Amino acid sequence: MCFWIFFAGNLKSKENLKFTDTVWVSMNSIESLMHSSLVESSAISEFFDQASAISVPKSRYLPVEATSDLLLYQSDLYSFDEGIPTRSSARTNPADPLIELGPEFADVTEFHGRFKSMPSIIELDALEVTGDVWFGSDVTLKGKVSIHARPDVKMVIPDGAVLENRIITRPRDVEGPL
Structure with missing residues (x-):
């Protein structure tokens, strides 16, 4: 279970808190607090007007922590229907590809x-790209x-290229048989 915390209104006291428009909260800590008998759910409203918490199942979102996550979610591996992520049924491997x-x-x-466009990664197991x-x-x-790509070398993967189980370290590796 995951919790998203939304704060509306004004911060009641800024003495002990140094927040501006964004509040970062440890979801594990909030979940522990919500299940604790020591803290009532109204504790957050001690600091914020109109504070509220809602529970959002993980199936409703995909975390994006780095551009490697963007590659996953903007590729053909996932589609979104009314904002809900759906993994492609064409992928037989139950795990997402490891992308670095x-x-x-x-x-x-x-x-x-x-x-130019996100690559097809339905059958990708791991991708590592540097340089x-x-x-294309x-x-x-x-x-x-x-x-x-080696330093000071621009490597271009051409339009329509199919790279399967390949290690590419120089431009001619791409130009060779694909």
């Missing part, structure tokens, strides 16, 4: 700029794929 992207992909704008790597449109990744 280098620091070049950390910024969301830079991340999106490196993909100045750019993806309609790229398919299968099995375990590692792409490592």
Whole structure:
């Protein structure tokens, strides 16, 4: 079970709290407090006007902590119907692929700029990408794929490429038989 906490209105006392518009709360701590006989659910309203908590099942959202998560959720592995994530039934592996992207992909704008379109990852088990790597449109990744561009080398994965169980460390590795 997961809890989302929404705070509306004004903070009643700023003495011990240093919050502005966003409040970060440990969901495990909140859940423990909610089940504790020591704290009543009205404890939050001691600090906030119109505070409320709602329970949201994990099936209603997918956490996005890094751009590697964005790649998962913006690819063909997931679709969203009225905001509810649904995993593709075409994927036979019950686990999501392990995706590790280098620091070049950390910024969301830079991340999106490196993909003409999100690659197909239905059959991907693991992906590791480091360096100045750019993806064309309609790229398919299968099995375990590692792409490592050397410093000062721009690596472009061409439109329509199908990379399956490949280690790519130089541009000619991409140009060779796919």
